Amino acid sequence: MRFDELRGDLTYAAPIPPTAAGTAVEVPIVRLPFAALITEIVWVPGAAMVANGANYVTLNARNRQAGTGTVVMATRAYNAGNGVASTPEALNLSGNATDLQPAAGDVLTAHFTHTGTGLAVPAGLVQVKLRIR
Structure with a gap:
């Protein structure tokens, strides 16, 4: 079977x-x-995450385009709205359609950045669902 014969969504996780x-x-x-x-x-956090308006973390799913790109495909900031342990949270996908169309060889990453003093990130799992195009 070849990749282009696969149908439906594939899931990759880290x-x-x-x-x-x-x-x-x-x-x-x-x-x-x-x-x-x-x-x-x-994003599936392994423990609860309590939002903080001044000191928080933002999860950005990035397309590093073979290591050098900075395209943000999706994001979730913990400045409002808590995260519940072991409860999947869909990130907000980019409104730019081309941001959601990575090419062969692109590297997708989960990038956590902090504002203020930040917020602790529990162990967890990031899943990316995609279709071959």
Whole structure:
């Protein structure tokens, strides 16, 4: 079977290590062997995350375009709205259609950045659902 014969969504996942408040982390999820269309990106925190309006963390799903790109495909900030342990949260996908169309060879990552003193990130899982295009 060839990749272009597959139908429906494929899911790639990456475990995220627990990270202290203020410590940025970026974890590779997948290096795509084919061009794709992103259909959903989900974060599953292993513990509750309590939102803070001044000191928070933002999860950005990025397309590093073979290591050098900065395209943000989806995002979720914890400045409002808590995260519940082991409960999947869909990130807000980019409104720009081309941001959701990575090419073969692109590297997709989960990037956590902090504002203020930040917010601790529990261990968790980031999942990317996509279709081959």
